[in-house]
Amino acid sequence: MHFIGSGNPALDQHVQELLRARLGESVVLHPVTDSSISSLNNAPVIAVGPSAFTRVWQDNRNAAILALLVEKDFLDDFKSFGQVSGVYFDVPLLRQALTGKAILPHANTVSLLATPESVALYEPVADQLMDYGMKARFFIVSSEEELIPALVRALSYGDFLLATPDEDIYNPRTIKHILLTAYRRNRIVIGPSQAYVRAGALASSYAPFPTMADLGAQFLQTFFETGAFPAPAYPETFAVEVNNQVARSLNIPVPENEYIRQSVNDALNGEGGRQSEQ
Template identity: 55%
Template sequence: MAAAQSAGGSLVYLAGSENSALNRRMRSLLDDALGSTTVIRSFQPGQTSQDATTPVIALGPEAFTRVRQENRNVPILALLVDQTFIDGYAERSGGSVSGILYDPPLLRQALAGKVILPQATRVAMLARPDTVELYEPLTEKLPDHGLEGKIFVVTSDDRLIPTLIRALNYGDFILAAPDNNIYNPRTIKHILLTAYRRNRIVIGPSQPYVRAGSLASTYTPLTEIADLAADFIEQYRAGGQFPPPAYPDNFSIQLNLQVARSLNIPLPDRQEIVRSVEQRLAGPRESADE
């Protein structure tokens, strides 16, 4: 690990995204989280031929791929990535690859929907044939929380709205995963308007979709991501391995108040929603009995 030292202390490299403002923000947060004993340097192309042992923090899947393609042996901690993206790399890496997960866990999203709509008992989910597996683990967990779920498979682009209508007739709300084949800038307006006209809400898949018209989505603040990244770097230095990819424990929720007013849905305070979801995650059976 000698290569991971510099004159100013321990060293990490930062491979940025294409978003310069995000890069500046994350670097500032990582500086605070890692402390004065760690020096952060920008990752440069060709760098791993000179130093393949110093950990690299990669912001997003593109940055991760860029570093990984250059040298498959360099230790990489990926931030702002989804579980489906990083898990395979981490499982095959022997502890040299890990990630701080950014996509909201689907159970957490479903429970946020349950807190917002306490009378809800059914959750509808849309998937393509090759993304059904995104939801399958969730459907097994929902009954512990007083919910049941059903996946509606969209077999082609022209079947999206007809399948959505069937899903809306079944579910008390639509739970959206980060599936770009279903939820993307081309489709989201049609999905949200169809749901709105049937007095149904969409939960997720992320903050930008709440601004577009989804009612709510949980999310992880960047400060929490930076803090957990610092813990992972410390564990790597101590033992030469990263922990498996993980979500930060703390989260927040974004709400679309205009959509809630339009549908006459009284919203609890944001912190009350977060607290209630945390309680349900900690004790599903107790929460289901409330």
């Protein structure tokens, strides 16, 4: 089995240890160099992150690639070609929205920022949320100059701002302004990841590394048994991270993380849960 890392030694080592713990110490993960990618044979290649995946894909279209730590939108561009699969790293927007609902039970309006190019990717969640008694509205950001005006309108409409993994909007250059603007207007931001919670978003669901490794190991076992990977998928188990300091500053009583997680699962598995997260 081949392994091409993200370039972050600590992260790559952690991923390898998790996989070995699930596949057995007899499994050898052979590191891949750029010069050897084109000669890879039928053995599966584990690619950590989008850059690693792209390097393999560009040099060897016949390789059987299992992508880890990639988002669904990224992998959707490749999964219909060759032997490509993966474990999604991002969180379905529906689950993130229900995370906000579990924290603010009275919430029934959700605001989202989107670019003209990305809005179509997020429109399905607006239809899904109707099954949970919620309405979603998109506020379009066509240029960097329009970000704060669109954000102010979004915060005036929604009970909370549902952040997306749209890097044209949410990135290191803009996130401080987004979070400060929301804070000053007494509005919370949900998502899009743990990193943003640490920066000042109130909460986010996320897939823990062990659960992603569990699914990745299952996919590899299926490949060994059948010669093919299952279709890409999200892990079955998610966790919740909350910024309690932000909650206290906004005077928002936040339930325990496990209560939030279970509330989201109950909602998804209940009457409203007929809509697929994927």
